[in-house]
Amino acid sequence: xxxxxxxxxxxxxxxxxxxxxxxxxxxxxxxxxxxxxxxxxxxxxxxxxxxxxxxxxxxxxxxxxxxxxxxxxxxxxxxxxxxxxxxxxxxxxxxxxxxxxxxxxxxxxxxxxxxxxxxxxxxxxxxxxxxxxxxxxxxxxxxxxxxxxxxxxxxxxxxxxxxxxxxxxxxxxxxxxxxxxxxxxxxxxxxxxxxxxxxxxxxxxxxxxxxxxxxxxxxxxxxxxxxxx
Amino acid sequence: xxxxxxxxxxxxxxxxxxxxxxxxxxxxxxxxxxxxxxxxxxxxxxxxxxxxxxxxxxxxxxxxxxxxxxxxxxxxxxxxxxxxxxxxxxxxxxxxxxxxxxxxxxxxxxxxxxxxxxxxxxxxxxxxxxxxxxxxxxxxxxxxxxxxxxxxxxxxxxxxxxxxxxxxxxxxxxxxxxxxxxxxxxxxxxxxxxxxxxxxxxxxxxxxxxxxxxxxxxxxxxxxxxxxx
DNA sequence: CCAGAAAATTTGTAGGATGATTGGTACATC
DNA sequence: GATGTACCAATCATCCTACAAATTTTCTGG
Numbered sequence: 001x002x003x004x005x006x007x008x009x010x011x012x013x014x015x016x017x018x019x020x021x022x023x024x025x026x027x028x029x030x031x032x033x034x035x036x037x038x039x040x041x042x043x044x045x046x047x048x049x050x051x052x053x054x055x056x057x058x059x060x061x062x063x064x065x066x067x068x069x070x071x072x073x074x075x076x077x078x079x080x081x082x083x084x085x086x087x088x089x090x091x092x093x094x095x096x097x098x099x100x101x102x103x104x105x106x107x108x109x110x111x112x113x114x115x116x117x118x119x120x121x122x123x124x125x126x127x128x129x130x131x132x133x134x135x136x137x138x139x140x141x142x143x144x145x146x147x148x149x150x151x152x153x154x155x156x157x158x159x160x161x162x163x164x165x166x167x168x169x170x171x172x173x174x175x176x177x178x179x180x181x182x183x184x185x186x187x188x189x190x191x192x193x194x195x196x197x198x199x200x201x202x203x204x205x206x207x208x209x210x211x212x213x214x215x216x217x218x219x220x221x222x223x224x225x226x227x228x229x
Numbered sequence: 230x231x232x233x234x235x236x237x238x239x240x241x242x243x244x245x246x247x248x249x250x251x252x253x254x255x256x257x258x259x260x261x262x263x264x265x266x267x268x269x270x271x272x273x274x275x276x277x278x279x280x281x282x283x284x285x286x287x288x289x290x291x292x293x294x295x296x297x298x299x300x301x302x303x304x305x306x307x308x309x310x311x312x313x314x315x316x317x318x319x320x321x322x323x324x325x326x327x328x329x330x331x332x333x334x335x336x337x338x339x340x341x342x343x344x345x346x347x348x349x350x351x352x353x354x355x356x357x358x359x360x361x362x363x364x365x366x367x368x369x370x371x372x373x374x375x376x377x378x379x380x381x382x383x384x385x386x387x388x389x390x391x392x393x394x395x396x397x398x399x400x401x402x403x404x405x406x407x408x409x410x411x412x413x414x415x416x417x418x419x420x421x422x423x424x425x426x427x428x429x430x431x432x433x434x435x436x437x438x439x440x441x442x443x444x445x446x447x448x449x450x451x452x453x454x455x456x457x458x
Numbered sequence: 459c460c461a462g463a464a465a466a467t468t469t470g471t472a473g474g475a476t477g478a479t480t481g482g483t484a485c486a487t488c
Numbered sequence: 489g490a491t492g493t494a495c496c497a498a499t500c501a502t503c504c505t506a507c508a509a510a511t512t513t514t515c516t517g518g
Contacts, residue, residue, distance in 0.1 A: 085308075
């Protein structure tokens, strides 16, 4: 067996190290990286090499550079940027369908694995929604609603699923938030929340999945309706 | 009102153009890009700027450079590389669960939307599996099996779903292909194929989903079993 | 203290020089 | 003729210096 010629380029080595330092929270989101000159000395490479490494991570969405100011950490994961770019080429309905797939699975897994702490979190979200609904505060309702769904997915305890779901949700709502009025849906959404919560509490997989499907179906129809106008 | 300084860096502009040229099939997968010097002239930028742009796309997985040889197009989508990097940090079971979510949804959608042509494709895959099974050809069986599942997902007609599913599948099988012997599963897999095909043919959503779930459950258990050894 | 100018800092772009790797060619050898 | 070797050309990798442009910090005159 012959070993692969695995000699990575200097640029890739530096990029990898920076990525690791970000992942290990040595540099956190929002932090400013040391200026090029210092990094050059630390990594012991030329300015070109360092710049190519940094530029690769900027393109990937992890870093952000501003001329004259410096380089900042923008995100800990390159998946966000790549998914967003890719999803932009898809239609809203396609994205919605994928989100449905993920949330349905997540709801079933949440029903199986939910802890007491998950239930407490979910109840908190439900109360926030109720509060927003009483105040007719659309913005708070939407954000609480999203938080509820995210909390359901979080209870699945599958990090990959959580990451993908959050991306889908984010992209979807950046699509619709401008022209969508979901106010008439308030009572319906709250009903779903409560039923889904009960299903997860009782660890009833099938009915949890059914409620998610029901919810998505309504959301889908209202999106289709809006798009026809 | 003053417009934001929307001036993208030269590097990003060049990278974007190259990305577009790849997407528009001006440069196809496997093609060799012109050497740096020519690209410098075409884009009218400095060597550094061009190299930073190319390097960003190399890191994203779209291009591949070999010293002395040139720069080749490796993929048309950056999602592949990003997902792979991200999924590598997940466990195999997490990946499997996401794949289940996607395929279950896809099977239901396939049952609703399948065309006659989809059915023909599926039958072809089934026959290939049968053939491989008769010859005890493990490699052909696995590749035909994967092809069958991909064809089911393709019948969903949702490109985003298809892209995500293919990535999950690819990563999973690169995990297991080395040490997994699924030969004992031949009869079971073929049974599932046939039942799933019938469900899709009869446009029975529920039973299509059930068969996928059944299939995945068995695969999951056999993976868990192997990992314990 | 404060506004505005000046200086320092930092990233962006340009161009050149040298080294390393790859692919191919010509030629000698067997 | 097949094979191995030496050489050459093309191409990317790395390093260097220089200057431009944007931002932040410091200084200065009132």
